[in-house]
Amino acid sequence: MSQHSTAQGQDIVVLGPQQPGSQRILTPEALRFLTELVQRFGGPRAELMSQRQQRQAQIDAGAMPGFLAETAAIRQSDWQILGIPADLQDRRVEITGPVERKMVINALNADVKVFMADFEDSLAPAWDKVIAGQVNLADAVRGEIDFVHPETGKAYTLRDDPAVLICRVRGLHLDERHLAMAGTAVPGALVDFALYFYHNYEVLLSKGSGPYFYIPKLQSHQEARWWAQVFAFTEQRFKLPAGTIKVTCLIETLPAVFEMDEILYELRNNIVGLNCGRWDYIFSYIKTLRNYPDRVLPDRQAVTMDKPFLNAYSRLLIKTCHRRGALAMGGMAAFIPSKDPETQALVLQKVQKDKELEARNGHDGTWIAHPGLADTAMAVMDRFIGSTPNQLSETRSDDAPITAEQLLEPCDGQATEQGMRANIRIAVQYMEAWIGGNGCVPIYGLMEDAATAEISRASIWQWIRHGTVLDNGQLVTKALFEQMLVQELETVRGELGAERFDAGRFAEAAELFRSLTCAEQLTDFLTLPGYQILIEPSLKENQA
Known part of the structure; x- marks a missing residue:
């Protein structure tokens, strides 16, 4: 110090x-x-x-x-x-x-x-x-x-x-x-x-x-x-x-x-x-x-x-x-x-x-x-x-x-099951990379930064908050989100392979994602709680 x-x-x-x-x-x-x-x-x-x-x-x-x-x-x-x-x-x-x-x-x-x-x-x-x-x-x-x-x-x-x-x-x-x-x-x-x-x-x-x-x-x-x-x-x-x-x-x-x-x-x-x-x-x-x-x-x-x-x-x-x-x-x-x-x-x-x-x-x-x-x-x-x-x-x-x-005009379009699942897969992969020190992540053909994960988690929070109904007739609830999160984590594990997935920090990322999306109040930026996870090792190293 x-x-x-x-x-x-x-x-x-x-x-x-x-x-x-x-x-x-x-x-x-x-x-x-x-x-x-x-x-x-x-x-x-x-x-x-x-x-x-x-x-x-x-x-x-x-x-x-x-x-x-x-x-x-x-x-x-x-x-x-x-x-x-x-x-x-x-x-x-x-x-x-x-x-x-x-x-x-x-x-x-x-x-x-x-x-x-x-x-x-x-x-x-x-x-x-x-x-x-x-x-x-x-x-x-x-x-x-x-x-x-x-x-x-x-x-x-x-x-x-x-x-x-x-x-x-x-x-x-x-x-x-x-x-x-x-x-x-x-x-x-x-x-x-x-x-x-x-x-x-x-x-x-x-x-x-x-x-x-x-x-x-x-x-x-x-x-x-x-x-x-x-x-x-x-x-x-x-x-x-x-x-x-x-x-x-x-x-x-x-x-x-x-x-x-x-x-x-x-x-x-x-x-x-x-x-x-x-x-x-x-x-x-x-x-x-x-x-x-x-x-x-x-x-x-x-x-x-x-x-x-x-x-x-x-x-x-x-x-x-x-x-x-x-x-x-x-x-x-x-x-x-x-x-x-x-x-x-x-x-x-x-x-x-x-x-x-x-x-x-x-x-x-x-x-x-x-x-x-x-x-x-x-x-x-x-x-x-x-x-x-x-x-x-x-x-x-x-x-x-x-x-x-005009600047505040509502936007036409449908919330879909496919879109919600994509949000989950992308956000959890991005958050896993971010808390591990990588903020620029190629996912499904796009170079993603924090903005994508922010939209993904905020959209689902908003759908839960206002009772949005998906294209398949399902009401978006915290329970539905948590069910999909478990399912999509398995999808990501299959896509990345068990070795990469198990060696990663997906459990921490999923918990961060869950806590943000299910919170009563919308957190201003995911990088605020994410930063605490990111820097914990370096602060501990210096204290040691």
Whole structure:
């Protein structure tokens, strides 16, 4: 256990065990910067989390979310963001993935414009992964990253002209329990931000790029203001011009979709765009409207971007961003290429259709989860965007105003036995991987992250809560879910094989899944109880 003293007498205590790279990343200077951030912004962050709970209680009691009367002047007045750096003007295809070493190299080498290196939903933030991720990104920024596969001996090196790197930090709700101040865990978002910024900003700026970030799961413009203050403090502390740090915010919560203008305004010095984080947005729709029986969603597989409430969200994001000079990024194609020619043709057809819808709406870029989809996505975006870097000229100014009613519109579709069983199989496999330290998991031809498991468990919770009847006439109850959970665990055991299943942590994952789905109250994020399971070994190791 080590600690870093500050002028105010508070210490950051390192509770996590020593890792390869700890001395390089957790330097006294980096910890001093992190300490300053926590001292200034830790308390206000806790207040923001309390405000989330208060707002949800109001919605639970009948106050539906909507556009804010008190910020109407911001929405109605003309203003623009500060600007977009040259290397972020063209983001027509972005690849995402966790900050694991081989993944970082492959993603930066892919035929894409940007790699979003993820400390959030596709990384299970075990202590060794958090430290190694910072090492990997620091090496990548310096062009010094390489990797040799321990089994095959295959060597991976970085190409001369890699994709632009953007770091996605953890959401405001997640703590980093391996670092503490005054006995309180440090916000994970500040850990990821501070360490990546501190170790890399000078090298990035010297290369004509900069410290670029993705911010997830904002729920209000007050939270955007908090980030703006973090960035302003950091720029002043390191004597950098205002607006040096650049950020893209994911609009992946239902409350945030009503505050997009305000989020852009609060972050106007630093922001370059918004992103449709559509999987988490569907989860947030369920979570936010959990008390409303007329807003129950059907099978997850039926909730696609052509549904009215999701299409309205996409079009409003584009119109809002382009009016303010900001980029409007589209969502994820989570497909994994298949070796079977027929399956592969179907995969590419689905990706093409999805990207055409986004590009036609006016999105400036889109996401993929696998390098093998880059050419297909790039061809679609090239066809619509052409030789210009983006579609900022597509203002959608002739669109009819998008109303709160459209954004909250119930979704047609059926809840099915097949869909419920698929939810169970996918969620339990994802949770088993996550508590074992893997947050980016290929399941049934898709690269899944936490958002899929969140939708899966929240959907079933919602069906139980509101007495949904499946297509076969069965009423969804806790008993039915528990019966299906036992049956689908056996299915997964058969698919994976007894050896893999029995050596895994499926019993723990199933219990986590059961406790979340059968709870009286909907848990905000499965990663909160999951994190306690994930980090238990490392905290015990350090105590020993």
